[in-house]
Amino acid sequence: MGGGERLCRPLHEDLGRVMVAGTRLAVRDLTVSYGAHQVVRQISFDVAAGSTSALLGANGSGKSTTVKALTGINRAGEGSCVSLNGDTIKARDLAPRETRRRGIRVVHQEAPLIANLTVAEMMAHHTGFPVTAGIVKRRELIRDAAETLGEFDVHVDPNRLCGELDAGDRALVSLAISMAGIPVDSALLILDEATASLSSADADRLLRRVHDATQRGLSVLMVTHRLSEVSSYADETLVLRDGHIARTFVREDFSEDEAIAAMVGVKHIEGEVDRRGAHEATSMPADADLRVEGLSGRQVCGATFGCAAGEILGVTGRNGAGASELLRLVGGVARATAGRVTIGGADLEPGSPRSAILEGVYFLSSDRINEGGVPLMTVGENMLLPRVERYGLGRRQARADVDRLMDELAVSPGDPTVPFGSLSGGNQQKVLLSRWLLMSPRVMLLDDPTAGVDPKTREVIFGQLRALADQGICIVIRSSEPEHLARLCDRVLVIRDGHIAMQLDGDDLTLEEVTHATFA
Known part of the structure; x- marks a missing residue:
């Protein structure tokens, strides 16, 4: 030393x-x-x-x-x-x-594979291509990839395109790639929420391969929210x-x-996971304004629930369980494969955000840039974007509405002419929320609206949501923070493996209960 x-x-x-x-x-x-x-x-x-x-x-x-x-x-x-x-x-x-x-290697939640490369090419991208006189030796490339895959009992053709792999095989290939070029008995493998987006069966496939490698000396640091995985493998x-x-x-x-x-x-x-008051969430309020029946998508399977006017309904679940997709299906952002969504008795057209918007159902994505605002447009333009024709030539009224909402939500800076992309994440979220408030919503679907925002901004957003509920608007909110759901919501639905597994309300709607139901 x-x-x-x-x-x-x-x-x-x-x-x-x-x-x-x-x-x-x-x-x-x-x-x-x-x-x-x-x-x-x-x-x-x-x-x-x-x-x-x-x-x-x-x-x-x-x-x-x-x-x-x-x-x-x-x-x-x-x-x-x-x-x-x-x-x-x-x-x-x-x-x-x-x-x-x-020797510190990582497998991430989203397997960073390039869709138009083969599995063998993807591996060589990390370890180096075997070349002679500038020409790739294809046989050696395939042989090396097959050996690395075989070391972890991964049955994937090295010639397959990465974009053709399902989620489980992508995770296994990522495992093999991360460990390429180092003996397992000298490596530390970090699983950084590597199973979060996998089904229980695919997650178990991955963890069994990793466990087999620990028998050969591999050390593992596993970051996860799935407590059953901790019980089984840690x-x-x-x-x-x-x-x-x-x-x-x-x-x-x-x-x-x-x-x-x-x-x-x-x-x-x-106690155990199923507590008093934590029950199957198949019934819906008799006075439900928003009614969802048998809704299914890629992850969600047969979701049935309702939300009454003036109610704040929380949705939670581990990453990949389907909580986020549920809101996207209801808002028409993702296309449902089965089921029905109605608001005040009117059917929404499946997979049609326009149909939802026309009925006053608005979805706020957790992705503020790619699915939210336009960075190069001004704050005011972003707020007015969905119904700019509503104001016609009435620029004075448009400016008055923008100024009023910027003041109510304490958007900083308070200048509607600055570019949206120049704002902090929390202020961007305030602008996007303001956009829908100008539309006189009946239902607000918010996907983790306070992710990455500071506590002060979070309280402003929560205060606005409570005010909307007091006005009789249905609020459905997904959050990755059990504490926020316990504080804000009247009921919470817990999603597991695409199904609504339970409902928490009344005395059972506590931080401890929401946390346990989400992660257990």
């Missing part, structure tokens, strides 16, 4: 274990800051050789930030210490190329909350209830 480089110290006994000779990854005093705000606060943990450690935590707890620091995407604080296979990596050397070279579980390790479990002591309690910061949660 160089004179200025220090070895990672062993974990103290009060953290539950000491560093042993079989440690693959040792992390000590890891900190990550965004400006003056410290997001990860001196966390320390080990991942043993040939073992799987799970990293749990609610959104904003520091999971993704930790993973990005370990892979060099985020800069770790100078006091941080990371050691891989006994070799210490200086904080300044935690860069993507260097961490990959040393040897140790770390629960992050507010940038700290709130609790550590070994396999024998892991409890889903206790893990959720640690995630949300309560002492204990009693």
Whole structure:
């Protein structure tokens, strides 16, 4: 070691274990800051050789930030210490190329495969093409790819185009690509929500392949929201909350209830998933204005529910379970394969946003740029875009309406002539919400509207939604934050594997219950 480089110290006994000779990854005093705000606060943990450690935590707890620091995407604080296979990596050397070279590999939630490349070409894109005199040796290319796929028992033709693979095969190919060129017994594999968009069957296929590799010495750090995966595969579980390790479990002591309690910061949660008041959500309010019956799409299967005028209905579920698609189907943004949606008795045309808009049903996407505003148009133009003809030559009235809503939602800067793309994410979301408020909505469908916005902006948006409900408008909101649903909603529907699994309301609509129902 160089004179200025220090070895990672062993974990103290009060953290539950000491560093042993079989440690693959040792992390000590890891900190990550965004400006003056410290997001990860001196966390320390080990991942043993040939073992799987799970990293749990609610959104904003520091999971993704930790993973990005370990892979060099985020800069770790100078006091941080990371050691891989006994070799210490200086904080300044935690860069993507260097961490990959040393043996830290990642499989992400969305497998980053290029659709028009074959599986073999995609692998070579990462490991290098075998060439002679500038000509690719195709036989060797295919042979190398087949060997790498075979190492993880992945039965995919190397000549297939990546764009032809289903979600399960894409994940398996991504696993093989990430591990190409390194022995499993010296590598750390990070599964960064790798199963989030997979069905339970495909997720299990992937995790069984990974588990088989741990028997050959692979070490795994698994970031997931699926507690059943933690129960089945994790040897140790770390629960992050507010940038700290709130609790550590070994396999024998892991409890889903206790893990959720640690995630949300309560002492204990009693009982199983099906609690009093958590019931099948197949009935709908007798006075439902919005009625959804047997609605199906790519993920959603046979959803039936209703929302009454003046009600705020929450929808939640793990990534890929179908909660987001449900709102898109109701709003006509995605085409349904079966089912019926009515508002006040009027049928909406399947897969037709125009039909929904004409009936006063408006969808607000979580993707503010690609499915929301036009960056180069002004704030005012974005707000008026859906019904610009409504104002005709009445520019004075248009400006008055824009100014009024910008003031109500505290859009900053308060100048409607600035480009939409120059606004912060939270102010962009306020503008997009204002757009639909100008249309006199009957139903608002909001897909994670406060994702990535600051707390002050979130409260402004929540206040506006409560005011809309008080005016008799139906509000259906999906959120990735159980706390927000518990605070805001009258009822919450929980989606699992495309089905509405349960409904939470009354005394059971609490942070703990929503968290448990979502992640268990």
